[in-house]
Amino acid sequence: MTIQICLNGEEIYWEKVKVENQVSVYRAKIDGQIAFRGVREMWGNPESLVSIIEDPSGWKNWIENFKSGKLIEEINPEYKVFYQAINSPFPVSDRDVVFESRIIRDSPDKIRLEMKSVLHPKAPKTIGTRINIIFTHYIIKRINPDKISVTFETLSQVGGTLPDFLVNWASEKYPITILEGLRRELMNKV
Numbered sequence: 001m002t003i004q005i006c007l008n009g010e011e012i013y014w015e016k017v018k019v020e021n022q023v024s025v026y027r028a029k030i031d032g033q034i035a036f037r038g039v040r041e042m043w044g045n046p047e048s049l050v051s052i053i054e055d056p057s058g059w060k061n062w063i064e065n066f067k068s069g070k071l072i073e074e075i076n077p078e079y080k081v082f083y084q085a086i087n088s089p090f091p092v093s094d095r096d097v098v099f100e101s102r103i104i105r106d107s108p109d110k111i112r113l114e115m116k117s118v119l120h121p122k123a124p125k126t127i128g129t130r131i132n133i134i135f136t137h138y139i140i141k142r143i144n145p146d147k148i149s150v151t152f153e154t155l156s157q158v159g160g161t162l163p164d165f166l167v168n169w170a171s172e173k174y175p176i177t178i179l180e181g182l183r184r185e186l187m188n189k190v
Contacts, residue, residue: 023176033134035155038175044148044186046111046140052185053113053138054080054101061188062181067094072122078103081120085127093128095158099136109142132157152178 014026014037026037042049052058056069069084085096098120104112115136139151152175 017172020176021180023179025172025175027172030134030155033155033157035135035153036172036175037151037153038179039149039151040179040183041143041147041149042179042183042186043146044189045145046109046142046148048189049138049140049148049150049182049186050103050111050113052182052189054082054103056082058185059084062178062185064177064181067096067127072098072120081118083124086131088128095129095131096124096127097131097133097156098123099133111140113138113140129158150179150182 010030012028012030012035014028017025017027019025021040023038023040026039028035028037052062056071059069060066063084063086065087067085067087069082072081072083074080079100079102081098081100083096083098085094088094098118099115100118102114104114106112113136115133117131117133134155134157135153136156137151137153139153141149141151143149154174
């Protein structure tokens with residue numbers, strides 16, 4: 001099964017890979033790289049989920065292998081720059097990333113977060129290898145007053161000398177761990 005959407009004027013064809021923990025996982029080939037997408041329904045509302053995603057103090061609760069993170073700069077309430085560091089298993093070096101996050105409110109029932117790597121003068125020195133987020137999107141749609149649909153899409157260059165098959169395997173699991181972590185965190189906030 002394929003799904004197509006437009007990103008920056010280009011069509012992306014998402015191929016369904018599997019369903020695990022109620023997360024439908026898709027992949028798409030973009031410029032020779034593999035992007036991943038996860039879609040899951042969960043209890044909650046869009047604004048609560050956005051506040052969880054943008055709260056560095058809670059990242060340890062839902063981001064797997066999270067080491068540290070912080071807000072670097074709040075340009076305005078809808079546009080911020082963040083830093084995250086991730087533990088990697090031996091012998092792989094730890095990873096970190098500096099990224100901007102933009103909140104786009106399409107309607108009261110639909111919010112998008114668009115993220116990508118940026119250079120920032122206040123960014124910490126890298127702890128190992130710096131990840132390049134080409135894009136990460138969270139698309140949060142209200143289904144009813146108590147339930148939302150969350151789509152997570154991402155394409156990153158993790159850096160270093162990891163083999164492609166290992167990166168793709170880990171990236172395929174990433175939408176599941178992210179969406180399951182967010183679901184648990186959202187349930188804890190209710």
